[in-house]
Amino acid sequence: MAEKMLSPEEIEKLRIKEEKKAAAVAANAAKAAAGGDKKKKEKFTLKTPKGTQDYSPEQMTIREELFDTLKTCFKRHGAVTIETPVFELKETLTGKYGEDSKLIYDLQDQGGEICSLRYDLTVPFARYVAMNRIRNIKRYHIARVYRRDNPVMTKGRFREFYQCDFDIAGEYDLMIPDAECIKLICEILDQIKVGNYLIKLNHRRLLDAIFAICGVPEDKFRSICSAVDKLDKSPWDEVRKEMVDVKHLDPAVADKIKTFVEMNGKPFEMLERIRKSGLCDSNQDALAVLKELDTLFGYLRCLGVADKVSFDLSLARGLDYYTGIIYEAVVTDSDRGSIAAGGRYDGLVGMYGSLQVPSVGFSIGIERIFSILEEEALKNKKKIRQNATQAYVVQLDKEGDMEERLKICNDLWNAGINAEFTYRSTPNSRKQFDAARDLQVPIAIMFGSSEIETQALKIKVIETSEEFIIPREGFTDKVKEILKELESKPVLSVPTTTTTTTTDVKTNA
């Protein structure tokens, strides 16, 4: 019976053992590679820590574009942003994550406070709200969090990964901020075009009421809830086995739970079905929650997103701190699991002091979205432009004038034009054009001895090979005009300067 089931402690021990083995193998490999090395030079394991990765310029381009889109969406709803330290006092994180606490990274005790890397952005947010005695705030936070989990890099599961959170904290009227959160998730998913999606929605108090109706003892609510949470990955039989064999639930009670967790569907239809079934009639709390959900669904209809929601009684969400609605967005035409999730947590801020600040929010599973977008970019073989250079200064004569080249660049930079040139003092002109093409720079600005003589510059539009001559005096205005014109042509992708101020850079006399 249940022989194959390991306790979390046993799993943890196995993991540590596995890791030590892997580390030893790596160390031996490094030693072997060093071989008969007689030099004093040390050998390094050239890698990033397990479960972490570097982001290349190409990946960063995709990431920053996505971050900008997300920020635009958050700001559209009036959100501000905060930043918190990457590590917190360990006690700040203690008792917030249930079974997952074992995944927290600790800093070594080097004298002083005991700290841990943040596990999510929600707990630091609650700590921030409590510490600053903030009564209401609507904030977003895009930052990395840390989990000593088993990484599956190909599926976008890392030990260090970005989270992207939006939360509304404050004492407000029923379901209004909750509805806005769901609307905002839809806005984001529509805008980033991840494909068709569905938002599964349930309510923690309804789930508790269901457990009560089925006859689950109250002290087993959270552990049975954890079991239900596995239904999106495991079939009912396995979950039932866990309930009965591991968590010692009466099999008849487990079977009753099944009747409920099998129910899901369109919001108002589900409300109707549950009411008609009479299954909840015996429980006042269940009836109250259903009424609250009726209000929420009404708001969602006004916000045009009711049809994106599936009211799903099997949705449980692992974290302990939820107290109201819970939800998870899943892409329906792939098996990537949830790409956004959240819910209401009215007690979390109060865990840090006397101030109670009810809150609701969500987290976007940005790493999964990245892996979708990167896969697509790979499939389309789209070359992603990583720089924003607008002009490449080309010296035509090999034994040319380095100083003139620098002066031209200097004029471009001072005029706020993004410009590059080759770091060779005696450059080859073909190589310079190759570099410009490789960087996807729209125009080249060329000069040789004849241009210096006539006080002129030659402009070449790289894409069309069109060339023309402009006077050296005040040439930056003309370059700006050309760039503007090219920008308006959809064929060419000219980067726009993302300058925050529109004034030119001050010229250093």
Add this chain to the structure above:
Amino acid sequence: MAEKMLSPEEIEKLRIKEEKKAAAVAANAAKAAAGGDKKKKEKFTLKTPKGTQDYSPEQMTIREELFDTLKTCFKRHGAVTIETPVFELKETLTGKYGEDSKLIYDLQDQGGEICSLRYDLTVPFARYVAMNRIRNIKRYHIARVYRRDNPVMTKGRFREFYQCDFDIAGEYDLMIPDAECIKLICEILDQIKVGNYLIKLNHRRLLDAIFAICGVPEDKFRSICSAVDKLDKSPWDEVRKEMVDVKHLDPAVADKIKTFVEMNGKPFEMLERIRKSGLCDSNQDALAVLKELDTLFGYLRCLGVADKVSFDLSLARGLDYYTGIIYEAVVTDSDRGSIAAGGRYDGLVGMYGSLQVPSVGFSIGIERIFSILEEEALKNKKKIRQNATQAYVVQLDKEGDMEERLKICNDLWNAGINAEFTYRSTPNSRKQFDAARDLQVPIAIMFGSSEIETQALKIKVIETSEEFIIPREGFTDKVKEILKELESKPVLSVPTTTTTTTTDVKTNA
């Protein structure tokens, strides 16, 4: 003799002792505060770890604006960006920071690899270049780094703080990328308006040549260099004391060093002075470096920044890995120390493998710049706008129509307009206007029963109290027009949407 001087180990021990004391005091205070608390509720120390801080929405607004400015400058020079993990394998950091290595934060050994938080962005960059066998790259990186130093929060010295690095790696011709780095520092400092500044510049090989000329034994070069590095904070007598008493340098040699390190001035004038003095004539390497500097200064003149540079023989820079020019930017009308610093490090990438990639770059001391900017904002009592909301939807009748309110907001959001409303179902109209004013939202969009009846909306420009009525049908186009018009008036600060795409949000049918 030297009784009062403590070794780094002793200082470290004292620091740990002090911290333990502070931690104990804090714990006792917390216990006392908990007092006769009979509830089971745990008491938390509500704080961020020592040397770290939260950034409020107001601070984040200043920070993000500054980051945007910096990114614009970096992109103007064709830089791409990368991201690396917040922690590295400990061995990646070992042997890179000299005496400062004791300040590295370690992660606890929880089974698996031994890791440390990154101490700067340069070493991870070198590791990245080596690991990916990159032959040339020009990248910027804005991210936080970690140093277990004694924090002085008021002076912008933290244990967790942002660094903002720009580096050019690649085998290039003499002094060309070096000159661009110095030009770029000037562009940045000019643009962020920190006041007058000077870039102190020296050369590591020249410093070594000077030590040789003075008769410093070769095995003392690095430790004497560390002593010279303290000259910006300590007077010569103290530094001399360290050289002679602690580092056992011949007093006559120390006095010779003084003649050199007292010299600083305008680039070409200094070259002339050194040549005329004949002080370096005996050392071929010194003469070679002076010739290289002549090339650099010529380039700096072309880039219009030669007059920002002070060639200063006392500049040493603490880090071990520099091999060429070194520089530090200081604000001349305050005593904040350096706000940007860098240099050439040709050997660092090679420490990770066989590939040698010469590099040059700098780091902007962004925390110091923030503290300057924040101080200024405080002095000017400027209220910093933290949100980007463009329209506040106001329900005029207390017993109003919640659903209509949501529908109006929904239309605004779907049209890409940043909109907010109150989360009260029965709102007070004065409080709604107060909220709009408090958020500095430019316009209010109002409706009551009469507007619903006539299918209209009332618009109010908050700043001028100007009001007009527009039809409900297609009202978002009209709102966009109004916002555009207000934006063009300099009196009103209307936030522009920073949307990356110009298309509207897809409407959810």
